[in-house]
Amino acid sequence: MTDTFIVTITPPTPNGDLHIGHIAGPFLGADIFTRTQRLKGAQCYMVSYSDDYQSYLTRKAMESDTDAVNLAKVNSAKIQDSLRMADIQVDHWLESYENRHFEAATQMLYESTQAQGLIEAKTCFEPYCEHCDVWGYEAFARGGCDHCGHSSDPSQCEFCAMAPNVLEMSDLQCMLCHQPVVFKPVERRMLKLPMVAQALRERLDKAPMRPTLRAWVKEAYNNGLIDWGITRPGEAGLKLYDDEAHRVHTWFMGQAGYFAALKELSEHNEQARDAYELLFRDSTRLVNFLGMDCSYSHVLAYPAQVLLNPRFQFKNAFYTNAFLKLDGVDFSTSRGHAIWARDLVSDACADSVRFYVSLVAPEEHTENFEPAAFWTWRQHIFGVLLPKLASALSSGASVVGSEGVVLSELEGSLVEQWQQSARHDQFSMKGIALVLMQMLVAIEAQLDAGKVPRNLIALFALLGEPTLPSLNKALQQQLTQTERSVFAALLNLRPAGKESTGE
Numbered sequence: 001m002t003d004t005f006i007v008t009i010t011p012p013t014p015n016g017d018l019h020i021g022h023i024a025g026p027f028l029g030a031d032i033f034t035r036t037q038r039l040k041g042a043q044c045y046m047v048s049y050s051d052d053y054q055s056y057l058t059r060k061a062m063e064s065d066t067d068a069v070n071l072a073k074v075n076s077a078k079i080q081d082s083l084r085m086a087d088i089q090v091d092h093w094l095e096s097y098e099n100r101h102f103e104a105a106t107q108m109l110y111e112s113t114q115a116q117g118l119i120e121a122k123t124c125f126e127p128y129c130e131h132c133d134v135w136g137y138e139a140f141a142r143g144g145c146d147h148c149g150h151s152s153d154p155s156q157c158e159f160c161a162m163a164p165n166v167l168e169m170s171d172l173q174c175m176l177c178h179q180p181v182v183f184k185p186v187e188r189r190m191l192k193l194p195m196v197a198q199a200l201r202e203r204l205d206k207a208p209m210r211p212t213l214r215a216w217v218k219e220a221y222n223n224g225l226i227d228w229g230i231t232r233p234g235e236a237g238l239k240l241y242d243d244e245a246h247r248v249h250t251w252f253m254g255q256a257g258y259f260a261a262l263k264e265l266s267e268h269n270e271q272a273r274d275a276y277e278l279l280f281r282d283s284t285r286l287v288n289f290l291g292m293d294c295s296y297s298h299v300l301a302y303p304a305q306v307l308l309n310p311r312f313q314f315k316n317a318f319y320t321n322a323f324l325k326l327d328g329v330d331f332s333t334s335r336g337h338a339i340w341a342r343d344l345v346s347d348a349c350a351d352s353v354r355f356y357v358s359l360v361a362p363e364e365h366t367e368n369f370e371p372a373a374f375w376t377w378r379q380h381i382f383g384v385l386l387p388k389l390a391s392a393l394s395s396g397a398s399v400v401g402s403e404g405v406v407l408s409e410l411e412g413s414l415v416e417q418w419q420q421s422a423r424h425d426q427f428s429m430k431g432i433a434l435v436l437m438q439m440l441v442a443i444e445a446q447l448d449a450g451k452v453p454r455n456l457i458a459l460f461a462l463l464g465e466p467t468l469p470s471l472n473k474a475l476q477q478q479l480t481q482t483e484r485s486v487f488a489a490l491l492n493l494r495p496a497g498k499e500s501t502g503e
């Protein structure tokens with residue numbers, strides 16, 4: 001049976017364009033995952049959307065004296081443009097503001113969760129600034145996280161990814177006037193995570209995830225799951241029944257956003273009519289690519305939303321990433337310490353940026369991007385080695401007959417390493433990139449010795465396609481038809497040249 005994957009990228013807040021840190025996180029990982037599984041014959045849809053109900057967007061609009069809706073539109077367009085430039089091909093991108101599919105999916109998940117008895121109203125004490133007249137649920141307040149002590153907003157800690165207990169946070173201040181906040185009572189709807197803790201744990205135990213996230217889940221359970229506030233009266237969010245008491249915040253709506261994007265995709269694209277229906281099949285895996293800081297919502301709340309609903313049969317997988325630093329320092333767009341994705345792919349090329357960013361991807365822990373190291377690497381690989389490889393390929397003749405090809409020990413081992421990193425349940429774009437580099441090192445040694453390692457070059461051309469799509473499709477064109485089909489059959493890949501968006 002064909003494997004089916006719905007691949008999601010955490011929605012970026014449309015308060016700015018994408019920098020290289022974003023690309024190194026969920027964006028490139030999801031794209032290379034999708035291309036890799038398609039190469040292996042799977043059916044995939046990749047979706048994301050613009051996070052138009054984020055309270056950071058509201059704050060940015062207030063601070064820059066602009067309209068939040070406009071700001072979101074302009075930046076959503078920029079983000080999509082940057083993705084195209086980096087050759088990151090989202091099958092559907094949804095704009096969530098006043099989107100009927102988005103509202104319907106949110107309402108459906110809210111009501112389904114409520115019908116299971118998992119939602120309850122409760123009076124909470126929440127941070128509030130009396131000077132600025134703003135609630136401090138998220139973007140408008142900041143203090144010390146009660147779990148790890150790092151600076152955090154009261155919603156989800158960027159450092160430890162836990163949801164802070166706001167009453168236990170230290171030095172909580174308003175982000176507009178930097179005065180201490182007060183605590184005001186407000187009635188909120190809560191998602192009763194403790195009620196499903198056991199069943200959720202069993203579901204998560206079966207879901208592929210990286211060791212860092214596995215350890216985080218264990219820690220979250222050791223801390224004890226607690227009720228999670230899902231409405232934010234008086235702040236950013238979607239008013240479900242046109243009433244302030246049901247203003248659902250954006251972190252509750254992430255999964256609804258993915259579902260809505262699938263629904264919109266199935267309506268817009270004749271070839272993807274089954275996109276939404278796939279959620280009802282137990283052979284489908286929903287593969288979330290996310291920053292570690294989004295774990296609380298994606299790993300605990302979203303599976304809980306569908307856990308007791310028998311219609312949703314899909315299984316989960318989670319691929320988290322840590323942060324990328326730039327020259328050893330955190331990216332900061334406000335301090336101008338960032339490299340925009342569009343600038344780098346314009347100055348270099350999408351393939352070289354994709355390949356290098358894969359090599360330094362912060363899959364398990366923080367990694368560093370050094371522009372100087374990138375340019376030195378690029379000069380050698382893209383300026384010298386790859387042109388030499390391409391010209392050796394075009395001047396050499398194929399030695400492969402239709403009876404097949406026998407791989408050397410080295411070639412066999414490289415293929416096996418690629419296959420390990422390409423697995424859907426143990427995926428690593430970094431692992432893939434490291435194997436591709438090993439191939440290049442071996443190819444270079446042979447070329448320097450005056451030989452043309454045609455088998456290795458063919459393997460690089462085919463297995464490197466998800467990472468370097470443009471260059472490797474061009475390399476594949478230089479192989480003979482027999483080489484392409486013999487290698488594709490050997491590697492269990494879809495025949496070269498055949499594209500699919502999941503027929």
Ligand SMILES: [Zn+2]
Nearest residue numbers: 145148157160
């Ligand atoms: Zn923390």
Ligand SMILES: [Zn+2]
Nearest residue numbers: 129132174177
């Ligand atoms: Zn204030």
